Amino acid sequence: MFSFCTDPAALEGFQWFSCYLTTGKHMSMYWAVGTVLLLLSITAPTALAFGFAGASAARSNVAPLRWIGKTYIAVVRGIPDIAFFLFFVIALDQAFEYIRHRIKCPDWDEPVRQGNDFIVCTAAKLPLGNAPQWVHETYGFLLAVLTFAIVFGAFAANVLFGAMRAVPKGQLETAEAYGMSRRQTFWRVLVPQMWVYALPGLSNLWMVLIKATPLLFLLGVEDIVYWARELGGAKQPQFTDYPHPDWRMWYFAALLVFYLCFTKVSEVVLDKIMAKLTHGQATAAGEAQRKAAA
Amino acid sequence: MKNLILTTVALAVAGSMTFADGHSVVRLGTEGAYPPFNFLNDDGEVDGFEREVGDEICARAELTCEWVTNDWDSIIPNLVSGNYDVIIAGMSITDERDEVIDFSDNYTQPDPSAYLATSSDVDLENAVLAAQTGTIQAAFIAGTGATLLEFATPDETVAAVKAGEADAVLADKSFLQPIADSDGEVMLLEQEELIGGGVGLGVRESDGELLATLDAAITSMKEDGSLNELIAKWGVGEQF
Numbered sequence: 001m002f003s004f005c006t007d008p009a010a011l012e013g014f015q016w017f018s019c020y021l022t023t024g025k026h027m028s029m030y031w032a033v034g035t036v037l038l039l040l041s042i043t044a045p046t047a048l049a050f051g052f053a054g055a056s057a058a059r060s061n062v063a064p065l066r067w068i069g070k071t072y073i074a075v076v077r078g079i080p081d082i083a084f085f086l087f088f089v090i091a092l093d094q095a096f097e098y099i100r101h102r103i104k105c106p107d108w109d110e111p112v113r114q115g116n117d118f119i120v121c122t123a124a125k126l127p128l129g130n131a132p133q134w135v136h137e138t139y140g141f142l143l144a145v146l147t148f149a150i151v152f153g154a155f156a157a158n159v160l161f162g163a164m165r166a167v168p169k170g171q172l173e174t175a176e177a178y179g180m181s182r183r184q185t186f187w188r189v190l191v192p193q194m195w196v197y198a199l200p201g202l203s204n205l206w207m208v209l210i211k212a213t214p215l216l217f218l219l220g221v222e223d224i225v226y227w228a229r230e231l232g233g234a235k236q237p238q239f240t241d242y243p244h245p246d247w248r249m250w251y252f253a254a255l256l257v258f259y260l261c262f263t264k265v266s267e268v269v270l271d272k273i274m275a276k277l278t279h280g281q282a283t284a285a286g287e288a289q290r291k292a293a294a
Numbered sequence: 295m296k297n298l299i300l301t302t303v304a305l306a307v308a309g310s311m312t313f314a315d316g317h318s319v320v321r322l323g324t325e326g327a328y329p330p331f332n333f334l335n336d337d338g339e340v341d342g343f344e345r346e347v348g349d350e351i352c353a354r355a356e357l358t359c360e361w362v363t364n365d366w367d368s369i370i371p372n373l374v375s376g377n378y379d380v381i382i383a384g385m386s387i388t389d390e391r392d393e394v395i396d397f398s399d400n401y402t403q404p405d406p407s408a409y410l411a412t413s414s415d416v417d418l419e420n421a422v423l424a425a426q427t428g429t430i431q432a433a434f435i436a437g438t439g440a441t442l443l444e445f446a447t448p449d450e451t452v453a454a455v456k457a458g459e460a461d462a463v464l465a466d467k468s469f470l471q472p473i474a475d476s477d478g479e480v481m482l483l484e485q486e487e488l489i490g491g492g493v494g495l496g497v498r499e500s501d502g503e504l505l506a507t508l509d510a511a512i513t514s515m516k517e518d519g520s521l522n523e524l525i526a527k528w529g530v531g532e533q534f
Binding site: 217222 | 318319326327329330333334335336337338339341342358360362363364365372375376377447449450452453456472473475476477
């Protein structure tokens, strides 16, 4: 990185650290921070969409739709995260490949299942076996986003389902009295008002989601906790220009600070959103806001 | 949703996927945490004895190879489910593993396993011994009277000994030797265990063609002495 880094063994103190902390390996760790943030920024809205769809389905008038919504919420919430992450992703991957196999290789005459092996044709592999590494990584990342979204979507669905029921019935009845259709009542009266009831639950979920990112490594995505463990481990002089004893404690301390700062920032932002949503609502907090302003 | 889950359950239980025919790119899966066999260098790339062996094998077999790192715990499941095509991770050839995957010819001689401890007077019969999960050393300790303490990474086994959590760690001697050399707190015990049948490449059982190609490359490296040179360079046991 720096010009004086050519002979790390001769360096000391600050210079040594400035070289050490900018090795290619450390750069990978800094990238991993970006990966985690990117994952969160994609997963959160996706999970919310899953949750919204699940909650809307669960309170639908159409019975099969209602069953689907309620089953989704119950099943996914009931399965331990780690089991879901270890197993569901492989299953999802295989399901995709099986579907592609059926479409792309209709002439395939061998059975798909041979003993222990589940064999699909080369063209159905996902990603293709000869795809560059970044395609494999992106695919793994998207699978991770989807899995996170399904898991957290179920919790979000339950929160939103409760929030939708918490909107005072009088509001909905008034909307009907004004001649709004069911759809209009839902979108114009129920949805705008439910967020204030949903936010405490959703902010909880967001905090849990932030802390759940180390599960990424189960999915083959190298996250910051993986790198902290890898970089912190003792390094012998034969294998690195920067030998050091076991420094995992320091790396994990840095992670702790990172996560604490991150959750603190989230808390501040969520408080602001809450204040905004409360404005003009017929809740205790909304009432307090009104009195304070008056 | 439920049906989807049930179907996918069935598919997942059914097991693994394999390539039916030729490989245009061969993906090599390694752990990246077991020097001198494989580790990540300062640039974050796979390095070590197996990096050089693997690259040479690929050059001789005229294969395009790509390196992938994977957790040791799930290294065999991910091979059989098709995430990569070859395991090259200091994996000793054992009958137990051979039932699930196929092994190439060994490219290191059986390396004795050594004990690393903070003092030389460890009573190995009744000691608490650390080993990495799913290794031949862990299986060996489980068969003795000693208490087995398992860890996910090789690094943690050594850390456990230095923290006093375990009395000694049992691992490949070529892994422990550099640690004993550079760290004054720990030493190798005199007793060594001869377990394992050398290290080989792991491939899926249905990948016979690839296995034959790899074997041919390993044989040619043994014959012209280039493998011996690499063994000497990285200090991974006896030469052929």
